[in-house]
Amino acid sequence: MTDLHYLSAHELLEAYRTMALSPVEVLDAVEARADAVEPAVNALSDRLQERARAAAVEAEARYAGRGGGEPRPLEGIPVAVKEEQPIAGLPLRLGSLLTDDTPSPVTHPVVERVLAAGGVVHARATTPEYSCAAFTQSALWGVTRNPWNLGYGPGGSSGGSGAALAAGTTILATGSDIGGSIRLPASLCGVVGFKPPYARVPGIPPFNLDTYCHDGPMARTVADTALLQNLIAGAHPVDPVSLPATRPVVPDAAKARGLKVAFAVTIGDFPIDPDVAANTRALADSLRSAGIKVEEVAIPITQETVFTAALIHYGAIFGPMITELGDDDRLSRYARRFADRAGQALAAHGFFKGLSMEADIQQALADVFADYDAIICPTLGSAGFLADDDYVDHGVTVDGTYLDFYLSAALTPVFNVASRHPVLNIPTGRAANGVPTGAQIVGRAYDDATPFHIGATAEEIHRWWADPVWRPDLTGKAI
Structure with missing residues (x-):
């Protein structure tokens, strides 16, 4: 069996059960892949090889019936954890030179549940400083690159997770999302990512109380993403607002037939590059051919409303976390600029104005969901962000429209405002620059x-990672 590092978690679990493969063999394959491509991609901030090998050996023993109990739901599956999610005994650096190697006293509930399910946490994935950017670079860890085109970034802030999945240096990964930080890397790396509805997955204080914040799963397939989501969801004592577990989600294309889906090639006045628009339309057409009722709609939410509301929110919660670090010249330009921009929005408009704008956004979506079971729209209007750019001194141009703030190219913050809606990013194709494009599938609240x-329907049609053609070619590539 070749390319073990690109097998799905479901395929691996079946192979483990039949003893066709062993967890140690698969970990070796993933580690060998990382040895080969990490110098170019730079997606892993830490490689936890010693503890991962011990976990893989234990998993192998469980499958062989040599003690330790029955195999658990993720037994022996390599998982990369977003570094922002702490692990007790390991430093929590947050991509910043302002932090040090003091061991964390706590483990994030998501990581705790991955470990309890038998997942082999073999690496931690890179983030931008304090996870406050839609690209992934920092003075601490350097530049993380998109395996599909090394001149471009993998998105952020879960960019290391997305890049590792695309590069084949992990099987599953975790992420978090305050403005698109799961969905943007999933889109740009051609993988799957799920932003759960608020409080579905437990977080840690104080950001567990921020309704924009969501921890969630990333994988190469829809089924693997659901597998991880089912294991990390549910109430946890460290997060008093986390919701009780519900019935596990089992993706089933048959259950999508007959659904009524609203297709929006954009939201409001968000500009969309032609490649992104064409690939999103092609997805809508393929879903129609599978028996889903897809109708094009207009969603009257303006870019100005979304980003004014979001920046006010960030200015009240996320921005102060950065400004409280003080006037330290080790803080990156993009983190400082983000805090300044958010603080200015809050000062100019006030928190109540932001809430009023959020209410308008929520109502516009509610009007659509009165008639439809789901919404499909692009994840990002642009065909990607350059890897070596911090986008402080300029914005981006999308389909001929110049946007002062590069994040304005993302359609993701709409659903951090409307945080109770679950959102699944799936691939839709690739742009002319080779970078993948993605679409958001948005469900009704909860x-x-x-x-x-x-x-699952789209994946059944397009196959993506089931097709060896859908692989980034990293052969001989280096920076």
């Missing part, structure tokens, strides 16, 4: 299953 059923 209806997690519907996006997965629709995603």
Whole structure:
């Protein structure tokens, strides 16, 4: 069996059960892949090889019946954890020179549950400083690059997770999302990522109380993403607002047939590059051919409303975390600029104005969901962000429209404002620059299953990672 590092978690679990493969063999394959491509991609901030090998050996023993109990749901599956999610005994650097190697006293609930399920946490994935950018670079870890085109970034802030999945240096990964930080890397790396509805997956204080914040799963397939989501969801004592576990989601294309889906090639006045628009339309057409009722709609939410509301929110919560670090010249330009921009929005408009704008966004979506089971729209209007650019001194041009703030190219913050909606990113194709494009499948509030059923339908048609053609070519590439 070749390319073990690109097998799905479901394929590996079946191979483990039949003893066709062993967890140690697969870990070796993933580690060998990382040895080969990490110098170019730079997606892993830490490689936890010693503890990962011990976990893989234990998993192998469980499958062989040599003690340790029955195999658990993720037994022996390599998982890369977003470095922002702490692990007790390991430093929590947050991509910043302002932090040090003091061991964390706590483990994030998501990581705790991955470990309890038998996942082999073999690496931690890179982030931008304090996870406050939609690209992934920092003075601490350097530049993380997109395996599909090394001149471009993998998105952020879960960019290391997305790049590792695309490069084949992990099987599953975790992420977090405050403005698109799961969905943007998933889109740009051609993988799958799920932003759960608020409080579905437990977080840690104080950001567990921020309704924009979501921890969630990333993988190469819809089924693997659901597998990880089912294991990390549910109430946890460290997060008093986390919701009780619900029935596990099992993606089923048959359950998508007959659903009524609103297709929006954009939201409001967000500009969309032609390649992104064409690939999103092609997805809508393929879903129609599979028996889903897809109708094009207009969603009257303006870019100005979304980003004014979001920046006010960030200015009240996320921005102060950065400004409290003080006037330290080790803080990156992009982190400082983000805090300044958010603080200015809050000062100019006030928090109540932001809430009023959020209410308008929520109502516009509610009007669509009165008639439809789901919404499909692009994840990012642009065909990607350059890897070596911090986008402080300029914005981006999307389909001929110049946007002062590069993040304005993302359609993701709409659903951090409307945080109770589950959103699944799936691939839609690739742009002319070779960088993948993605679409958001948005469900009604707390209806997690519907996006997965629709995603399973699309995956059944397009195959993506089941097709060896859908692989980034990293042969001989280096920076």
